[in-house]
Amino acid sequence: MxxxxxxxxxxxxxxxxxxxxxxxxxxxxxxxxxxxxxxxxxxxxxxxxxxxxxxxxxxxxxxxxxxxxxxxxxxxxxxxxxxxxxxxxxxxxxxxxxxxxxxxxxxGPPPRAIIDMGDKITSRQIMGAAGVPIVPGMAEPLADAAAAVAAAPGVGFPICMKASAGGGGKGIRVVRDPKDLESAFKQASAEAQAAFGDGRMYLERYLDQPRHIEVQVLFDAHGNGVHLGERECSIQRRHQKLLEECPSPTIDAATRAAMGETALQAARAVGYQGAGTVEFLFSKGEFFFLEMNTRLQVEHPITEMVTGVDLVREQLRIAAGEELGYDQDAIVMRGHAIEVRINAEDPANKFLPSTGTVQNLRLPGGPWVRLDSALYNGLEVGLNYDPMLAKLIVWGADRAQAIERMRRALAEMNVGGVSTGAPAALRVLQEPAFRAGDYDTHFLESLDLTEDFLKMGDVAAIAAAVFRHHKARRSALQPTAGRRDAWLSRGRAARAHYPLPPSASAGERADRSHA
Known part of the structure; x- marks a missing residue:
């Protein structure tokens, strides 16, 4: 079709x-x-x-x-x-x-591909067989906590304990001390069972100071596939992303080509079709397969901004049976794009969810600014759904311009009635290490946001007090309804004493007669 x-x-x-x-x-x-x-x-x-x-x-x-x-x-x-x-x-x-x-x-992709890539143990087994580099660790589920304790020395500490059916940061524990392994297993397994109905766990080596890099791929039903470069997703907290950028500031052209080819290799191993994302951990010049998201990613707009490819359009074309109609040489990355997730959460209070009614909404604009949003004044923000309210995306000719454009756009944006993570993103953008591209997945957690936001709260309180003062002063200077009517009557009476010019219209003469 x-x-x-x-x-x-x-x-x-x-x-x-x-x-x-x-x-x-x-x-x-x-x-x-x-x-x-x-x-x-x-x-x-x-x-x-x-x-x-x-x-x-x-x-x-x-x-x-x-x-x-x-x-x-x-x-x-x-x-x-x-x-x-x-x-x-x-x-x-x-x-x-x-x-x-x-x-x-x-x-979307074939159901079999969703099953194969949705189970982390199965996907590790498939990737290992396909020659895709995986993080050193286990490829079989653990029976219980005792089995985890027995297997740990062979994996080596620090260990990352993961749920086979996990996602979104649930069912994951990092264990540095062997004595914490048993309790961490029980906690993570219970969390995974509650979230996914599957408490199976496995162990892999925990990579210190890793970067989270993902590669966008597209495959049609005729065997044609391309990758669209990488996205850097290391600005995250508890595996929840706040800011992403494309391309990564740390990946050179040779590594990009190697990661892209590996991502295509991984997708081919499960007969993939449609848009998908292969995620890698990058550490000390090496990259390892992490998982594959068999769907459109939240951060897909930054790839669109840099490549000019509408990924949803490609999804619809592929689902309708069309061929891609282009090869890898047609994918050209231009400039730099950054996305910030506007989540209803309070970064000054450990990013806890924020609820309320959206008011005083002000949205950013200007050249190369994109806002994917469902925000409107009066929107009720509760706890039933994901806290993401919008995604702010900017493009720049280079990374420095994209950073400054995002800072400007965030400063323009106001979502009243609820707290959002935007101030945390602004803090990240001004950090020298981020601006130098020198960061990893622990960067956001290393920032002391509480003290900064307490200071910002004092500034906001002063600004609000000044605003209320000026508003009250303007209100005091405005005439009451009675005084306003009196001024209008005196004005009409005064105009009646002045003769109309010969050029006055019939309407003006009629108005004078009623004055």
Whole structure:
């Protein structure tokens, strides 16, 4: 099926990613269906869509995670395909297969590839067999904590303990002292069981001062594949990213080519199709396979800004059966892009979630500034959904320009009513080590944000007091309604004493007669 035959797609997601996918679909001549829970009935993605379909329910489990409801919505609205976005059901192989079984087009990789890459132990086994370098460690799950204690000396300390089905930083513990291993295993396994329904764990060597580098790949159904360079994602806290940039300031051309070819090799090993991201740990000049995200990444816009390739458009073309139509030589990286995630969280209070009603919203703009957002005044920010409210992306001719552009754009932005991580990103951007490109995955946690934000709070309080003073003064100088009416009456009476010029219109003469 050519994309011109794809007339309507359903986006099984919410917020900024639903809007982002829908916009490209519309540019390609397609209609798009938005689904929503009860709290999201007034969200921007429902207002912008061609069709808004209620899933009912107030929690993710009752709406965006209910595969049956979503497939029924696609059938009811006449959608031919389903795009999962990221999060929710995006990497759920059972949902992907159910979409296909319902006679709909799944805009994503084959379910088998999702299964193979979704299980970290299985993916390590497949990558090892394919010759892809993996972090030294185990390729089999551990039976229990005692097995972890027995296996640890062969892996070597420090150890990174990981959940086989993990993601988003859950089910991970770093163990430096052997005596902490048993308790760390029990905690991580319980966390993984609660989050993923799978408490299996494995051990791998923990790399000190690593960098988190990921490579974007695209594969069509005809065996053609390209990579679109790398993204640096090392500014993170507890494996949650705050700021990403493309390209990485530490990867040279030769390493980029090697990592890109390895990413393609990894994707081919599982018969991949669509857009995907192969993640690596980079340390001391070496890189090791970490995992593959079988979906669109949150940070995909920075790759788009640097390469000029609309990744969602490519996803839709591939799902419709089209060939890529270009090879690796066609991918050219120009300039530098940075993304900051605008999350509802309080960096001064250990990044705890922040809730409230968005007000006094002010959005940045200007040359080469992109905002993927679902923000609006009056938006209720609660705890039911992911805290990400928007993504701010900038492009510059070089890294220095991109940094300054992002600083300017963040300074312009205001999201009243909730706290966001934007001040933390500003702090990162002004750090000399970051500006020199000298950082790793521990960089954000090394910053003392609390003291900085306490100082910023004092400045904000002074600014607010000055604003209130000037506002009260302006209000005191404004006339009351009675005084204003008296001034208008005196003005009309005064005008009546002045003769009208010969050129006065009939309307002006009529106005004078009523004065």
């Amino acid at each position: 050519k994309h011109t035959e794809l007339k309507r797609i359903l986006v099984a997601n919410r917020g900024e990613i639903a809007l982002r996918i829908g916009r490209t679909a519309r540019e390609m001549g397609m209609e798009w269906v938005a689904v929503h829970s009860d709290p999201d009935r007034s969200s921007l993605h429902t207002r912008f869509a061609d069709i808004a379909y209620s899933l009912g329910g107030s929690t993710p489990a009752e709406s965006y995670l209910d595969a049956g409801k979503i497939i029924a919505a696609a059938v009811a609205t006449g959608a031919q395909a389903i795009h999962p976005g990221y999060g929710f059901l995006a990497e759920n192989a059972g949902f992907a297969q159910a979409v296909i079984d319902a006679g709909l087009i799944w805009i």
